[in-house]
Amino acid sequence: MDPTRNEALVAWMKEHGHSSNSLAEAVNTALERLTGRPGGHDGSSVRSWKSGRVRWPNSATRKALEDVSGLPATALGFVPRGRAQSAPAPQQEDDMKRRTLVGSIAAAAAAAAAAAPGHAPRRIGMSDVDRLQHRFAEIIASDHRHGGQRGIEQRAAALADEALNLQNSGSATQRVRNSLYACAASFRSSAMWAAIDGRRYDDAKAHMREAQALAEMSGDQAIKFRIWSHAGAMYRHMGRPADALAANDVARNLHITRRDPMFASLGLARQAAIHGAAQDRNGTSRAYNQAQDAMERADSEAHRPVWLLAFYDQAELDSLALSAHLALGDYPTAEFHAHRCLANLRPHMVRSRAITTTRLAHAQLAQGDAEAATATALKVPATAATQHARVSRMLQEFGAALRATAPGSPPVHTWTEHTAAWRTSA
Structure with a gap:
């Protein structure tokens, strides 16, 4: 492997479906927004970045690349002058x-603690x-x-x-x-x-x-909670509810959950989702009600870490309840929580909106409404449908269930044409 080749940029382009020419066009558009003048990059410019011949583009180009990718230039593999390549x-x-x-x-x-002799650390x-x-x-x-x-x-x-x-x-x-x-x-x-x-x-x-x-x-109790709570979610997605409960219990038993009801609420909401995966209806209902109660008791003005403030609210609680009731086969209740989640989701929750919309389509289809379910699934953005692993898998499962439920129907024809367009544009 060429040690100067910018593998991070190459990997990002592959993951997001960019050719050298299409990335150049996107950067030129971003430059025009930034400077008021179209950029002058072409495919050869991008190939110079990928090969490592240009390791640190000028500041305007770096800002345009960051706007296009959502990542800092260093995360795209570019190396500031005078610094060794990572x-x-x-x-x-x-x-x-x-x-x-x-x-x-x-x-x-x-x-x-060991500073070089003769130099102030x-x-x-x-x-x-x-x-x-x-x-x-x-x-x-x-x-x-x-x-x-x-x-x-x-x-x-x-x-x-x-x-x-x-x-x-x-x-x-x-x-x-x-x-x-x-x-x-x-x-x-x-x-x-x-x-x-x-x-x-x-x-x-x-x-x-x-x-x-x-x-x-x-x-740090808050970050310990986050890690163990993530572990619980991981095992739930892997189909290991016993391990999921054990990991989530570690998070729920940290003293931060007694100090701040919002942490307690998140732990209980994820416990409800795990109980749903384990087919425990009573446990799901009990944990959800306790999570709702804890959220209502939480001080809205309390200082909390940015990761918690960014996502945990009533919409996320309903999202976890949606997951639980979908797993339980309680589709009307799942649909109720899906609609309430979508109504309350904040604009920046793009990924969450795609997941919730997909789950709503599943709940509607399971109740026999193929037309409404297909209309809902069509609202999932193509980027999420093709680039987000969880959404892609759920939509594949939706398509299979739709074909099994209503073979040869207009919704099946509509969905088949729609997914074919995704494959063409990918």
Whole structure:
């Protein structure tokens, strides 16, 4: 493999269906929005970026690339002048396997104290933590727009390593060091969730192990909750409800759930979804009612982490109830929660809207209304239908159920033509 080749950009283009010419056109359009003048890039420009001949485009081009992709230039494999090129993203999995989790992290912390003789060590402070937390907010935003993409997973993993590398770069108070571990755990938990959402479960479990080690070292209850709650969701999607309940119970037993009812509500809402997957109707109803009660008791003005504020609200509670009742075969109740979720979803929840719309179509079809179900499924954006692993699979299952329920009907014909157009445009 050519060590200068920009594998991150190549992988992103492949994942999003871009040729060199189409990416050049998208960048030129973004440049026109930024500067008022059309860009002058063509396919050869993009090939120069992919080959590594141009490793750091000019600032306007970098901003245009970031607008097109939703990722920073460094996550697309570009390297600032004077900085060594980072290892290609595909090597991260091997690096992860070689890394001894807690031991290597502890070694990094010890190394941070050893400044070069004769040089004053750099002082790491909360401003460095704030910068990382801003990057974390960008990861959260990308996840809610796109969801499940390998590029988000790789970017989050790289930022986790960046937070750990900062430990090596100077001296810091224990508070700052704990905060850096919490940042690294946050990024790693986002990499874990992107892998779960993309149905890459082996990768998700690897991210989970590292995230858990980092969270323990940080002492941050909120990020511990997030990681174990994600683990519960992962095992639920894998069809392992007993493991899902066990993992979710770890999250629910953290003292943060007693201090803040909003955390308790999320833990209970995910427990309801797990009970649904386990065909436990009473458990589903009990956990959902408790989750609703806890949400209503929560202080709306309380300080909470950005990842929780970004997604957990009444719409998400209804989304989890929808998942539970769909699994239970209680389709009218599932449809009720789907409509209520869609009515309350915030605009940035693009991925969640696609998932909820798909589940609503399943609930309608299961009640015998093939025409309404097909009309609902047609509302799922093509990008989600073709690029989001969970949505793609659910829509494939919808198509199979539609053909079995109403063979040869107009809805089947409509759906077949619609999905054929997706394949043509992919």
